[in-house]
Amino acid sequence: MKASRFFIGTLKEAPADAEIVSHKLMMRAGIIRRVAGGIYDYMPIGLRSIRKVEAIVREEMNRAGALELLMPAVQPAELWQESGRWEQYGPELLRFKDRHERDFVMGPTHEEVVTDIARREIKSYRQLPVNFYQIQTKFRDEIRPRFGVMRGREFIMKDAYSFDKDAAGLAESYRKMYDAYVRIFTRIGLKFRAVAADNGSIGGSGSHEFHVIAETGEDDIAYCPDSDFAANVEAADALPLIAKRAAPTEELKKTPTPGAAKCEAVAQLLNIPLERTIKSIILATDNEGAEPTIWLLMLRGDHSLNDIKTGKLPGLKGYRFATEAEIVEWFGTPPGYLGPIGTKKPVRVIADRTVANMSDFVVGTNEVDFHTTGVNWGRDLPEPEVADIRNVVAGDPSPDGKGTLEICRGIEVGHVFQLGTKYSDSMGATFLDENGKPAPMLMGCYGVGITRVLGAAIEQNFDERGIIWPEAIAPFEVVICPMGYDRSDAVREQADKLYASLQAAGIDVILDDRGERPGVMFADWELIGVPHRVVIGDRGLKEGKLEYQGRRDAEATLLAVEEAADIVTGKVRAALGK
Template sequence: MHATKYHIFTLKEAPSEAEIISHKLMIRSGMIRKISGGIYTHMPLGLRVLRKIESIVREEMNRSGSIELLMPVVQPAELWQKSGRIKEYGPELLRFKDRNGRDFVIQPTSEEVISEIVKNEIHSYKQMPLIFYHIQTKFRDEIRPRFGLIRSREFIMKDAYSFDTNEENALISYETMFNTYSRIFNKIGLEFRAVTADTGSIGGNRSHEFHVIAETGEDTIVYDKYSTYAANTELAEAPCLILERGLPRQKMELAQTIDINTCNKLSDHLKVPIQKTVKSIIITTDSENKQIYLLLIRGDHTLNDIKVKKIKGLDKFRLATEQEILDSFNCKPGFLGPVNVNKSIIIIADKTVANMSDFICGANIENMHYIGVNWYRDLKEPDIICDIRNVSIGDKSPDGKNLLSFQKGIEVGHVFFLGTKYSTALNVSFLNKEGKSTITQMGCYGIGITRIMGAAIEQNNDDNGIIWPRSISPFEIVICPIGYTSKNKVQETAIKMYELIKKSNIDVILDDREKRPGIMFAEWDLIGIPLQIVITEDNIKNEMVEIKIRKTNQKIKISMTNLIETTKNILNNL
C-alpha cells in the first residue's frame, strides 16, 4: 500500500463533543467520522482495524467448533412478542412498520431469530451440541450515546448461541465459549479480566463479563489479587462487617438536627463516625397492591439496585415519590428511619445494618434523629436481612482472607447461560433418546467488535496518539522516506524495502507523500503504527536504517541486510 493511493486524513484537534481519549484519537487519526449521534462511518484506516479484530474472533470461534451464519438486521416484531421482550427491552429497541403495516424491529441481539431457526432445523438430540454465530451490525437506541464507539447506537457485534440437550452439556458449551473469549483477548493483546456478572435484560442464571482494563471504563471490577475471585460491582458479594450484634449501651434519645438531612452532615453535626449512622431508602412497586419498602444501609455505603431487584417481588421496583413517602411516614425525606413505622411497611436491612447496635437514624420527625437505637429493644427486627449494598474499599473477599481490589474496566464481551428462558417461550424442542419432546438448553455469547477498537485505544495511548497492539493495527510497519519525491536513491531504497517487507507477509505501507519529516512522523505517531522505518540519504550511504518502536518511542539503527529478521523479532515481542 502506498500512502498516495490510500485515504489518510488526520486532524490537529478533535471536536469538543469528544469526551474520552479513544473518541478524540479515532476522530483525529481519521479512523471514524460521525454521521449522527452514536452513528459513525468507519473510514479506511478504522475499517482495517475492525477487519483484523473480526478475523481474530472468527478464527477462534471456528477453532471452538462454532458454525458461522448471518442473520438479518431487520427482524419481525412477532418473534419478540413471543419471547416477551417487545415490552421488556424498552425504548432502546427500534421499532417500525413496513409499507403493509407489519411490525418489525432493528436487531440489538438475535436470540429470537436463532431460536426460530433452530426450532425449524434441529429436531433430534443427535444434532447437538451446536453453536451458531454471526458477526453483524446491531442497533440500540441509546438515550445518550457517548464516548464514540464505547457507547454508540449502531455497532458491530459477534453474537453466538449454543444449543444442548441438558444443563450439564450446556455448561460445557458455556466453558468452551469462556475459554474461547480468553484466547481472543489474549491474541488481540489486551489486558483484561473475566468477572462474574448480572444477566441483565438477556436473562439466564450464569454470566461472565470480559473487561478491558482502562481508567476511563464505566464499570468497576472487584477482585482478589490472591485468588481467582473477580466480579462486577453489580454482583460482588458485600460481606457483613459486624460479625455479631453488640448489646445495647446507650439509651435511645431524640436529637435535634435542623437541616441535617444526609448521613455525612449528621456525622459532622454529632461528631460521630459515619459508620454509626443508618441511611433509609424508600422504594415501591407499581403492582395492584402497592407495597412500601424501607431499605436500610450503613451511612457510608451505597445501594446496589441489581441486588435489590433479585429480592422476590422487587424485580421492577422504583424509588417512592415524595408524596408516597409523606403518606407512609408523615415526614419528608432526609429524616426517615425504621423506628415506629407503620406495620405494613416491609423493612429490608443490609447484613451489616442488621448487626449494628447503638446506631443513629431518622426519627420520622422533621429535623429530628434518634441516637442510641437498638434492634429488638427499640424497634422490630428487620423483615428481610440480605446483601443490598455495593462493596467498598476495605471489604474482604468472600473467603474472608484478603482485602478486595478495585479496577476500572470497559466491557467488551459477555457470556450467558440462558437455560430454557427463550427455548420455552419460543417452543424450541427436540426428541431425546427415548423419543420424547424436550425443551432445548441455550447459551448466548457476545463480543463488541467496534467497542474493542475503542477499548484498545483507551488502554494503549500516549500524548502523541494511539499505540495499536500489533495484531489489530491498520498496518504493522510504515516506511517513512525523507525526500521521497526529490531524492532518487531514497525513493529506490524505499520501494525496494517496501517490496521486501511485503514479500515477508508483513502488513506495510509506504509513505510516498510530499510531507515534511516532522509532520510525517507526528501523523504516524497519531495513527499508532507499531514500527516506523526511517530512510535518509545518510543512512543509505552507511547501509543502515532507523527503526522507531511506537510503544516505547525507542529508536534503533540496524543494517539493511538484517531488516527483515530484526523487524520480525521486534514485532513478535510487542
C-alpha cells in the same frame, strides 16, 4: 500498501463533541467519521483494524467448534412477542412498520431469531450440541449515545448461541466459549479481566463479562489481588462487615439534630463515626387497584444502594423511588429524617447484611431536626428482613475468603451467558431426547463488541502523540517513512526494496510515498499508532544505516541496511507471538 493510493484523513483537532480519549483519537486519526448521533462511518484505516479483530474472533470461534451463519438485521415483531421481550426491552428497541403496516425491529441482539432457527431445524438429540455464531451489525437506540464507539447506537458484534440437550452440555459449551474469549483478548493484546456479572435484559442464570482495564471505563470491577475473584460491582457479593451483633449498651433516645438531613452531617454533629449512622431509602412497588407497597431499605451511612441486587429481591421487581407525597403519607415528614420507628402507615423494612448485625445505631425519627440514637434490633425494632443490597467497596472481604477487595475501572468488550431454557420455553424450541420425548433445548449466548474493542484498546494504549495499537489489530504493522522519496533516487530505491522485502515476509506494511515533510509524516503515523517505523534518509544511507523506532520506544536505533528487513520482521513476529 502505498500511502499515495490509500486514504489518510488525520485531523489536528478533535471535534468539540468528542469527550474521551478513544473518541478524540479515532476522529483525529481518520478511523471514524460521524454520520449521526451514535452512528459512524468506519474509514479505510479503521476498517483494517476491524477486519483484524474479526479474523482473530473467527479463528477462535471456529477452533472452539462454533459454526458461522448470518441472520437478518431486520426482525419480525412476532418473534419478540413470543419471547416476551417486545414489552420488556424498552425504548432501546428500534421498532418500525413496513409498507404493509407489519411491525419489525432493528435487531439489538439475535436470541429470538436463532431460537427460531433451532426450533425449525433441530429435531433430535443427535443434532446436539451445536453453536451458531455471526459477525453482524446491531442497533440499540441509546437515549444518549456518547463516547464514540463506546456507547454508539449502531455497532458490529460477534454473537454466538449454543444449544445443548442437558445442563452438563450447557456447562461444557459455556466453558469452551469462556476459554475462547480468553484466547481472543489475549491474542488481541489487551489487559483484561473476566468478571462475574448480572444478566441484565438478556436473562438466564450465570454470566461473565470480559473487561478491558482502563481508567476511563464505565464499570467498576471488584477484584481480589490475592485470588482469582473478580466481579462487576453490581454483581459482587457484599459480605457483612460485622461478624456478630453486640449487645446494646445505650438507651433509646430522641436526639436533636437541627439541619442535619444527611448521615455525614448527623455524624459530625453527634461526633460519632459515620459507620454508626443508618440511611433510609424509600422505595415503592405498585399494586393494581390498591395503594402501593412502601419499602424502607436500611444501609450503613457510608454505603450505597445496589439497584441491580435490589430489583432481584422478592416483591421488588420493577420498583421505583417513592414520591415525596407518599413519603409524607407513610412517614409523616419529608425526606431527610426518615426511619423505621413510629411510621404513620406500615412499611416493609429490609436491612443490609451489615446493618442487621449493628447495635446502638442512629436512625431518623420521622420528625424534622431529630434523630433517634441508641437503636437496637429486637429491643427497639423487630428483627428485619435481611438482604445483600449494597455495593461493595475497596477493603471489603473478598467473597471467596482469600483476601480483601480492590476496585478498578473496566470497559466491557465481551459477555457470556448461560441462558438455560428462557427462550426455548417461551418459543417452543424442543427436541426429542433419547427416550423419544420432547425436551427444551438449553441455550447459552456469547457476545464480543467488535467495534467496541477498538475504542477499548485505545483507552488502554495511547500517549500524548496518539494511539499505540497492539500489533495484532494495528491497521498496519510497519510504516516506512522515506525522507525525500520524491527527490532522492537512493532513498526511493531503498524504500521500495525494503517495502518489497517486508511484503514478501508477510508483514502488513505501508510505504509513505506522499513526499510530505518528515514532521508531517511522523505526526500522522504516531497519531494513527502504527507499532513499528523505519525512517530512510540520504544521510543514513551514506553510512549504510536505516533508523528504526517502535511506537513505545523513547529513542530510535540504527539498523544496517542489509539487515533491516530481517530485524523488523523479527520484531513484528515476536510482538505477535509468532
